[in-house]
Amino acid sequence: MTEIALRERRRRQTEREIGDAALDLFEAGGVDGTTVDDIARAAGISPRTFFRYFPSKERAALVPHVELDERVEAMLAGLSADRPLLDQLEEVWREVLLALDDGRSEAGRLLLRVRRLMRAEPALRLAAAAVDEERLDALVGHLVRLVGADDDLEPRLVVETAGVAVRVSLDRWAGAREAGRAVDLLETYAQACRVVRSPGR
Amino acid sequence: MTEIALRERRRRQTEREIGDAALDLFEAGGVDGTTVDDIARAAGISPRTFFRYFPSKERAALVPHVELDERVEAMLAGLSADRPLLDQLEEVWREVLLALDDGRSEAGRLLLRVRRLMRAEPALRLAAAAVDEERLDALVGHLVRLVGADDDLEPRLVVETAGVAVRVSLDRWAGAREAGRAVDLLETYAQACRVVRSPGR
DNA sequence: GGTCAACCTGGCAGTCAGTGCCAACACGGC
DNA sequence: GCCGTGTTGGCACTGACTGCCAGGTTGACC
Numbered sequence: 001m002t003e004i005a006l007r008e009r010r011r012r013q014t015e016r017e018i019g020d021a022a023l024d025l026f027e028a029g030g031v032d033g034t035t036v037d038d039i040a041r042a043a044g045i046s047p048r049t050f051f052r053y054f055p056s057k058e059r060a061a062l063v064p065h066v067e068l069d070e071r072v073e074a075m076l077a078g079l080s081a082d083r084p085l086l087d088q089l090e091e092v093w094r095e096v097l098l099a100l101d102d103g104r105s106e107a108g109r110l111l112l113r114v115r116r117l118m119r120a121e122p123a124l125r126l127a128a129a130a131v132d133e134e135r136l137d138a139l140v141g142h143l144v145r146l147v148g149a150d151d152d153l154e155p156r157l158v159v160e161t162a163g164v165a166v167r168v169s170l171d172r173w174a175g176a177r178e179a180g181r182a183v184d185l186l187e188t189y190a191q192a193c194r195v196v197r198s199p200g201r
Numbered sequence: 202m203t204e205i206a207l208r209e210r211r212r213r214q215t216e217r218e219i220g221d222a223a224l225d226l227f228e229a230g231g232v233d234g235t236t237v238d239d240i241a242r243a244a245g246i247s248p249r250t251f252f253r254y255f256p257s258k259e260r261a262a263l264v265p266h267v268e269l270d271e272r273v274e275a276m277l278a279g280l281s282a283d284r285p286l287l288d289q290l291e292e293v294w295r296e297v298l299l300a301l302d303d304g305r306s307e308a309g310r311l312l313l314r315v316r317r318l319m320r321a322e323p324a325l326r327l328a329a330a331a332v333d334e335e336r337l338d339a340l341v342g343h344l345v346r347l348v349g350a351d352d353d354l355e356p357r358l359v360v361e362t363a364g365v366a367v368r369v370s371l372d373r374w375a376g377a378r379e380a381g382r383a384v385d386l387l388e389t390y391a392q393a394c395r396v397v398r399s400p401g402r
Numbered sequence: 403g404g405t406c407a408a409c410c411t412g413g414c415a416g417t418c419a420g421t422g423c424c425a426a427c428a429c430g431g432c
Numbered sequence: 433g434c435c436g437t438g439t440t441g442g443c444a445c446t447g448a449c450t451g452c453c454a455g456g457t458t459g460a461c462c
Contacts, residue, residue, distance in 0.1 A: 006430095007438075035418065046441045051420060122331065129330050130323065153373060153389070157396045160365045168357055188354070195358045207459085208409080236447065247412045252449065 011053075015063055018043040018053055022060035023113055031058065031121045058127035061114055065107045068099060076139065081147045085155065089162040090193050097169070097185050103177065115174035136163055165192040212254075216264055219244040219254055223261035224314055232259065232322045259328035262315055266308045269300060277340060282348045286356065290363040291394050298370070298386050304378065316375035337364055366393040 021042035025034040036057050040047045054060045075092045079085070100108030118124045136159050143155040169189040176183035222243035226235040237258050241248045255261045276293045280286070301309030319325045337360050344356040370390040377384035 010439095036420085037418085047419095048421095048441055048443095049439080052439080055420085057419080122334075125334070126327055126331055130327055133323075133326070153369065153392065154396050156369055157365065157393055160369065161362060161397060164358065164361045164365060168354065168361065172354060191354065192358055195355050196362060211410095237449085238447085248448095249412055249414095249450095250410080253410080256449085258448080 012066060014043075014045070015053055018045065018050065019060050019063035022057065023117070026061055026117055026121070026124075027113070031061075031117075031123045056127065058123050059131075061117065061124060062128060062131055065110065068096065068107045071099070072096060076142065079143070079146060085143060085147070086158050086162060086197075089158065090165070093162060093166045094186065094189065097166070097189050100185065102185055111170070112174060112177060115170050116178050119171065119175055119178065132163065132167075136160065161196055165189065165196045168192055213267060215244075215246070216254055219246065219251065220261050220264035223258065224318070227262055227318055227322070227325075228314070232262075232318075232324045257328065259324050260332075262318065262325060263329055263332055266311060269297065269308045272300070273297060277343065280344070280347060286344060286348070286359050287363060287398075290359065291366070294363060294367045295387065295390065298367070298390050301386065303386055312371070313375060313378060316371050317379050320372065320376055320379070333364065333368075337361065362397055366390065366397045369393055 018039065022034070022039045025038055025042060034057070036047050036050055039057060039060060040050045043050070050057075050060070072092065075095060079088050079092075099105060100111055103109055103112040114124075114128075118128060140152055140156045140159050143149075143159065144152045147155070149155060166189070169185060169192045172188055173183055173185045219240065223235070223240045226239055226243060229235075230239075235258070237248050237251055240258060240261060241251045244251070251258075251261070273293065276296060280289050280293075300306060301312055304310055304313040315325075315329075319329060341353055341357045341360050344350075344360065345353045348356070350356060367390070370386060370393045373389055374384055374386045
């Protein structure tokens, strides 16, 4: 029992250490300019061990934020079949963006670094897309079960649509921050949701 | 002049030959089970030459359909700033899907094979996502210039939203076809557009 | 018809990502 | 102190991808 929890905590810590090292190196020398050996050396582990923690070097920059993830999980578990799904999803993502506290919270600071990097690194965008795909697929599955649909077309479209608003908002936020401009993430997201809801002019 | 056109035609032909070989092999043994050497051998070229045609093995399965691409290009060039962009984009994509003729046209047959493969092959989905990203970015740039916006938030969201409808429709089409069910691509797309336009309930 | 220049191609050698296998090791439970 | 489980690192290997160079092709031009 406690043993498992202990190991889990240890694992998380190592994960974070490797992730931090990767992020530093990626920022300093680009993803292509950084080898797995570099990351492993910086994190004090062997390359072989690196691949026991991450399936690719890009993924090391995308360590999930456990605490935030758990909150999302809880919110998604609480979705109701009785209200429009898009409304509820937008509320959930809004909560998440709020938790980033414009880059001041732990999760926010981290995500800001990652999204900034992503803007310059196609390889990172790809890796992030793969992660997103998995998560959104799972979410679609959940929604299908929730509303008892025999067809996942609508849930899938709603999930993807909501996802687009989030992704575009985050990207613009990171881009503006990088350029020194201040952009309110939540306001951008609200605007994005508006556009997505009535995209014709 | 003519020389360039000739070389271009030659190049296209080789591209198609390599692409066909890759598609065959991917269908037979999966993407992971196929090496670049395999593809090169089947296409009668050296591995070194393969990489002069494609930047990765996955991309060999995603050879653009020149004829269709040119039509799309022409349609996108004819977009007007005076009508809602989403309406126009949906019309363009509708034309494209129409040209697939439910998998009976050359382009349709090819795309059906590719989309089928993509459903089983994450690596292919990733590669396709990278291609899409580039194209959609270019389209967003075009729209920004067209409407003279100082801000690409709205065009980007519109383009991505329209893209989601297309992608989801194609995926469902390929999936249904694979399962032996008949699904009308255009009808699915129309339904997807409807959902995307009023995603709440 | 021969020469020139601009490609196109293949081979070679090298880097690096990622994996299977095995031996050493850490550690909590007994 | 011993045991089982899980973690780690080294080794060797496959395979993607690249830079470089040495022929070969081909159309253009005299």
